[in-house]
Amino acid sequence: MIAATESAFAFSPRRVAAMMLRYWYLLRSSWPRLIELIYWPTVQMITWGFIQYYVMQNGGLLARAGGTLIGAVLLWDILFRGQLGFSISFLEEMWARNIGNLMMSPLRPIEFVSALMVMSIVRLAIGVVPVTILAIVFFGFNLYALGFALVAFFINLMLTSWAVGIFVSGLVLRNGLGAENLAWSIMFLFMPLACVYYPVTTLPTWLQPAAWVLPPTYVFEGMRALLIDHVFRADLMLEALAINAVFMAGGLFAFLKLLQAARRHGSLMQTGE
């Protein structure tokens, strides 16, 4: 009835597909969940779109840098929604008190994490793609016109969002749903330092090295270089990729350590607060 026993290091696409199917069933069964994916990115884009429109009407530096605000909002949403998509899929297991079932099944942590990554892209696509189309219609800002640069921005932002999502999931596994708020708020810690809406040079000199530790800083600087100076900074993207590799390794290491701590403290059997 079942396949032969596998080793601890086996990676099964079938088990990843099982988890994706589980989240797809969940999304399909709940229209409020689908609405929630689209609602906030739309509100954000429209608000910032009008701010950009106002700034352009009144001249100044930003008037020459057409689309930097909307571009920043959309890229920030990729970062934020990517992490949220990862974390919410994970939280669904905690809310459903299903984590014990999963941890007792042959599902490996790396397969679980892989399914959450794929689902974060699916959720992001549902939420952000319609908003990017609205940005073209309402404000004439075409994110897709960034071309290859957009791919580089996207990869780097997603890697950061996954690294943070993996770390937060580990914290929730270890500490229960009392740590749930971190999933919603942790990315905002990045916001001032990642220089989403302003150049790194705006920060005090002593704070700038801290900003350059964060991969999204490179992406937002790269976006401004592209929109204002019409230059694609591949060097920034490669640096971001290197730092992201460290972030991902750190996130996975922390997740496995926190999972181990959860096994030690019995948190997997008590997934409440």
Next chain:
Amino acid sequence: MFRITSLSRSHPLGAKQSHARSSCFGAPVAPHLRVMSRDPAIEVERLVKIYKQAPAVDDISFSIPRGSITGLLGGNGAGKTTTIAMIMGLLLPTSGTVKVLGAQMPHQRYRVLQRMNFESPYVEMPMRLTIRQNLRVFGMLYGVTGLDQRIEELGRALDLTQLLDRPTGKLSAGQKTRVSLAKSLINSPELLLLDEPTASLDPDTADWVRSHLENYCRERQATMLLASHNMHEVERLCERVIIMKQGRIEDDDTPARLLTRYGRRTLEEVFLDVARGRDEAEAAQ
């Protein structure tokens, strides 16, 4: 194929479910999974779990042979759930070892997780998914082949056929318990760990579930470890009873021998003797 004629009669819905008279738990066990071994199904050696300096499980050892049904009896806080969680690999022991189907837990758990399963009141099935969707997801996780057929079989065996496409959250407590049981049987496990499997069921449904578990173990020569407060359940299902108190094993014997030694008529009386600290001689008087 084992037939469950008596079960169909004993359950109120049994008469309507004539199909339940056919195969109950699916195809025979695959030969590669039914490698008979002299190793016990579960070997627990000097197991200790301490939470913040308070021992939840205090130096217990026992061994459970393959194909047997063993009850883990004890009051609240006796250490039953903690013991089962360590056997499942969900909880790391402070010291001591657990071997399940020959694999050291939790380090070698992936060697055996596909061959075991569990049901516990501490976990639930996702509420928004239908029973069929839940069973499909878990069937895929456990690598079950012929999954659609297996789901239908379990639906028939556990009287869930009419409910398969209903969201799990819209079921009664008893129906949810049967869904959890279906999940625990989805991979036809060699080892079944059950923590209070009939706690939320009315007496009739509980009796029906017990019959299913009994037949499953008999038909597939599976091993079952059952933690329960329900003395009647343990007396009926288990050929051996381990009684725990304050994290320690207070007694370990067959139900019949326990009754004789304590001079009691029911396991409940034996349990009360143990819980209140009366030894055999004292209880027999």
